[in-house]
Amino acid sequence: GNSVTQMEGPVTLSEEAFLTINCTYTATGYPSLFWYVQYPGEGLQLLLKATKADDKGSNKGFEATYRKETTSFHLEKGSVQVSDSAVYFCALSDRGYFGNEKLTFGTGTRLTIIP
Amino acid sequence: GAVVSQHPSRVICKSGTSVKIECRSLDFQATTMFWYRQFPKQSLMLMATSNEGSKATYEQGVEKDKFLINHASLTLSTLTVTSAHPEDSSFYICSAPGTYNEQFFGPGTRLTVL
Numbered sequence: 397g398n399s400v401t402q403m404e405g406p407v408t409l410s411e412e413a414f415l416t417i418n419c420t421y422t423a424t425g426y427p428s429l430f431w432y433v434q435y436p437g438e439g440l441q442l443l444l445k446a447t448k449a450d451d452k453g454s455n456k457g458f459e460a461t462y463r464k465e466t467t468s469f470h471l472e473k474g475s476v477q478v479s480d481s482a483v484y485f486c487a488l489s490d491r492g493y494f495g496n497e498k499l500t501f502g503t504g505t506r507l508t509i510i511p
Numbered sequence: 512g513a514v515v516s517q518h519p520s521r522v523i524c525k526s527g528t529s530v531k532i533e534c535r536s537l538d539f540q541a542t543t544m545f546w547y548r549q550f551p552k553q554s555l556m557l558m559a560t561s562n563e564g565s566k567a568t569y570e571q572g573v574e575k576d577k578f579l580i581n582h583a584s585l586t587l588s589t590l591t592v593t594s595a596h597p598e599d600s601s602f603y604i605c606s607a608p609g610t611y612n613e614q615f616f617g618p619g620t621r622l623t624v625l
Contacts, residue, residue: 400554432616437618438618439515439604439615439616439617439618439619440555440604440606440616441616442614485554485555498545498557498560499555499557499614500554500557501554501555501556502554503552503553504552504554
């Protein structure tokens, strides 16, 4: 079956540091890949997505590239801010990005940014 | 953006009682909603797909008689945990696809069964 493995947290960084959160996946077929973010007290929000190999998703300074050869979708940001403190979830959808398809999530990585 | 609400945000109940959790799409309609369960430091696990006007589709290993799902309207799905026990204590999250097929998540409901 499908699975998502992401870097265990918590991760603590200083403001303006470079961020990488690793995510690898196992899936049959050609999944779409997502990063969701959950700010304190709020629901999960879609941060970025990629629907096919070599696609790069980007939003709010975050980027992730769909690497089929390494089955990875690592999240990166060049300079983090205190407001980026949240829990980040990597996820895949095994039938493409149609919204009604099931999502398989990683365990989540809690990120804390120190001023 | 679209908003999904859940009520209550927290509930504490005694073992053997039933608890109902509501999931509402506030400014859009959703013929499908998803219910997830999240254990501490673990992934969100899909429990079931709620379908408006028809029976819910449960994932393997989820007891449908234990977790009753009703999707009575295009904006409301309910999850009832029947005869709750301490092992049912968890964080329950719902989601709904929006107009452009993006999934919108509710803030979750923390259930504690004593």
